[in-house]
Amino acid sequence: MYAVYSLCLANLRKKKVHNGLIGLLILLSTLLLATSVTVILNTNNLFTEMHNKTHGSHEILTLGDELHDPQKVYQWWKGQEGVTTSELIPFRALSGFTNKGKESPVGLSSLYLYMMDTPARPYAVDELIFAQGNESLKPEKGTIWLSTAIAYLYDISVGDTLEFTTGEKNFELEVSAVVVDMPYGSPFPTTVRIWMNHQDYSEQFDAMQGKDQYMMGLRFDDYSQSTSYWEQFEKDMGTPFLDSKMSFESMSAFYLIMNKVIGFIMIFLGIVMMLVALFTIGFTISDDILSNYKTIGVIKALGLSSRRMIGTYVTQYGLIAMVAIIPGLIASQWISSVIVESALSSLKTGVMMASLEGNLITFAVGIFVFILVVLCVLVYSNKARLVQPMQAIRYGMSESNTITMTKRFNARGNNIISFGRAPILVVIGLRNILKNRKASLLMMLLATIMSAVLVLGFVLLNSISSIKQTSPLWGYDDSDIILTITNKSAFSREEFDKTILTDQRIDNIGWIGALNGVVSPERNVNSEHSSVQPMYFQIDIMDGSYDEAGFTTLRGENPRNKDEIAIGIKVSQQLNIDVGDVVETYIEGYKHTLTVTGIYQSIANMSYSARITTAVIKVNHPDYNNLDLAAFLNLRDNRDSDYVVNELNEKYKGSLSAIKQQTLLDNTYKQAAASLILPMSIMGLLFTGVTIIIVYSISRINIRKESKTYGIYKSIGLTSTKIRLSVSLGTVAISAIGAVLGIFVGVYFLPLILGSILSNYGIAEAPLVLNWGGIIAFACVTMISAGFGSWASSRVVAKASPQILVIE
Structure with missing residues (x-):
């Protein structure tokens, strides 16, 4: 046992830098894994805790007096047990x-x-x-x-x-x-x-036109039973609920979506980083056994068993893992709290949010990482069993490896590929890559991962920042200006339309409103497409063209006629209907038989919505003209947007508010971009640091193995700078291949995985904006990091004299 302890201590003292880098790598892997688990766990826990603390509602009903008697609905629900x-x-x-x-932000004027x-x-x-x-x-x-x-969000205080x-x-x-x-x-x-x-x-509203809503x-004591209550409501009232209803899923969606996306990305990349860490440890152990093959053979010849030799490696890396995991777990708590608090800031009630839960799970993550490290060490250090003392002392390697190497030397003379005329820097760089294939493969894999992480972060942030370019794919319009009526009694739509359409700068205008629609199982025309429960969803109604306003569909097209409807993808999935199917829907108390013309996606209401034109409502209400709440305005030249907005706000001050759609989107989604910046920056910095660490460690190992060769190079006149440059260029070349692969992974593969989360929120196809200049620039950071790590590790070549290098 003393021999194991002595060898372990010797390894820790002899390779302080290398062991420190391995420990840092384990720390970062633990940090990322523990942070991702904590973020996912506490996002749900903190929301659920606050929802229970406030006795939060599962459904919010909004009632007027046209479709239902509010008092009658209230008394019915008041009498229900379990509600x-x-x-x-x-x-x-x-x-x-x-x-x-x-100074009031523009976003305040657009709030409803x-x-x-x-x-x-x-x-x-x-x-x-x-x-x-x-x-x-x-x-x-x-x-x-x-x-x-x-x-x-808008820095308003008491x-x-x-x-x-x-x-x-x-x-x-x-x-x-x-x-x-x-x-x-x-x-x-x-x-x-x-x-x-x-x-x-x-005082403010008694004299105002209109009635209270x-x-x-x-x-519900048991929210899963809500459907049965609504079925009973329909039986007792003789009609489905036709006013507006907001479900728990809609209420909770935006509380949870950002941290779920962040947590998912972090846990996926944390697993990847852990695998890289294990592979690096395995590579280091394998290289150490090969480099010290003769020494291990001598030690075994002196009587140290293979089991104790393996125990030396297990003890060494077990100690490193224990020292690294503990600070990783502690740091993960702080980073997790920052991320969770950033995304759930609206639930913050004091100076700091409540302490995070899940310490046992975080501790379990640390134990899991430790077990993985030990198992990895056991697997790779088992190669020490194969060391035969006689072969090790005679050849410095196994006999089979000696034969292989001899054949390789004999075959070089017949090799078609020759570097005889290639520049000396290229020859040295390529020789370093080809001779250390496992190390080169690890560096290429690492470059791929780092490039993918950086590219994904940039693509996500760029896509949110450039949401104007993809707003139709998020379920929004693509108009130039949004108009909101602030006072219906002081506004005349007829006069406004007459005035606005004579303006040569205006291309078109479309007025929009929203109603509540209901589909019950027995009201679905196709029996084979029957729904399992009544479905309530918002229906947008437009007087104008959805296409001109910029709304788009995934399949089919927007409605144009009185018997057409386009539905959100969640409605399509739940009702099991598609383009061309017919569905019967109750709108404002009237039944309408409508043909589905298109399927679209929308994050605003998780795609639980539909689109119709005013022609549908005018079948029963020929004089229907209740769409003077909001409008989409398009200009012939969008460079006139600022001027038109200012003119409209000045001319119709007190009855209308105009705002650029770009401004509205920026104000709505700047919080999403802010929530993503911190975690994506942390992950980018972590992977950049890991890349530098691993490349530094691998290059240092390779240089140590090639020290005699580099000593000969220096003795015949090759400068240290040229040797270091050639080694770094070889590393940059292999990392460039990884960066190209990483671009593909970050742009095409990782967004597909991310789409599995967005699909729960009504987004079937993630709308990404690809800025290839920025993508290539971030991928180049990978090559710079790898080159820096390699250059730093080769400093020993510059410091040491040729004689010392040859002796080593």
Whole structure:
């Protein structure tokens, strides 16, 4: 046992740099794996914990008085066992606000606001958690409560004064508290609830045209049974629920999507990095056995058994792994908290988010990594059993390897490929690659992985930053300007259309609204395509052309006639229908038999939606003209966008808000880009560091084996710089091959894997924007990193004299 301890200690002392690099590699692998598991686990846990803490709703119903009697619906749900209901809360809808006294981001003016007539707390469903300000039963007069999703994103704090407009008048309210509002507090907010004092609500909206709408939340004791409740609702009411309903899946989607994407990428790449680490350890052990073949033979001849020789390697790398894994696990907790807090910032209620859970699982990851390292060492160090003392002492290698090498030397004279006329730098570089094939393969594999990681990160960030180019593939329009009506009573659509279409800069305009549609199993025309349960989804209705507005489809085309409908891919999957099928849908209480003309994808509502034209509604409502809430405006020259937006906002101030679509998309998705930057940067830096470390370690091993050769080169006049340059050029050449392969993996293969997550959110084909200049530039970082690692490791050639090198 003392011999094993002595050999292990000698190896640790003799190869301090090399052992340190291996330890760092294990640390980084542990860090990435533990971080990915912690992020995935805590994203769900923190959301679920907050949802339970607030008694969060599973469904939010929005009711008017045209389709259902709100009181009647409320009383029906109130009487259901196993369901907790919130109060029936009145609200009015407005568009946008400004932060008085501060520079207001453009995104604030594009928000859709639910101005709530706040009942007294506590609430049975969707309780509000106070993040800033003094907790109270309801807002004081002249004040409001604002959601954390908006407050944190737009830097609004307690004491700020916000200005709202009804179109007829403006009014100001002070933020007295910032609250976690679960149903409308997710990242990428476009709709927000503003909690008002009852007296303020009455003063501002009693004289406003229109009627109150109502909102109520439902929390099921067993959410999986919600379908049976809705079936009973249809039987008792004699009609499906025809107003708007938001499901738990829609509420939770944007809370979870970013961290699921990040966690998935990290765990996939963490596994890859772990495999690279194990392969590097295996390569190092194999090389060490070959390099010290004679020494091992002498030691075995002196009586040290093969089992104890293997134990030397296990002890050595086991100690290195233990020292490396512990700081990796500790660091993973800090990085995980930063990533989770960044993506779930809207749930933050204090200076720091609640401590992360899953310490046992994180510890299990550390144990798993340690076991993998030990098993890898056992497998590769088992080669020490094959060392025969007599062969080792005589040949310095096994007899079979000696015969192979002799044949190789004898065959060189007949080799067709000759480097006799090639530049000396090329010859040395290529010789280093060809002679150390396993090392070259490892460096090429590493370059492939690093290049793929960097390219994937760049492609994702570039795709989100350039979302304007692919907005139709995300389910959005591709128009130049978005118009939102802030005051219907002060706005005349007929006069606006007449004025706007005489403007030579305007190409076309399309007005859009949204309704609720219902499909029940027995109402599906094709029995073979029957659905298993009633399906509720949003239906967009347009007076104009979907194609002109820029909406696109995956298959088929957008609807144009009164008997046509295009459906989201999730609706298509759940109802098992495709282009050409016929479906019967209830819209505003009327049954419509519609032919599916197209299938599209949309992330906004997870593709649980559909598209129709106003011709469908006008079958039952010939005078239907309730689409003056929003419009898409296209210009003949989009360079006029800024001028047209400014003119419209000035001319129709108080009744209409105009904003460039580019600005709206940037404000909506800048949070997604911000959430991706940190984790992708961490992974990019980790893989860059790992590449430099491994290339440095491998090159150092190769140089040590070739020290005598390099000593001869220097003795005959070749400078150290030329030798180092030739070795580095060979490494750059092999890493260039890996970088090319990495581009293919990062652009085509990894996005396919990522698509499996996006498909759960209604995106069947990930819309990527490929900037090949940036892709090639990031791939070149791989070659630079490999070249730097190789150049740094060859410093020993410059420091040592030819005599010392030859002696070594």
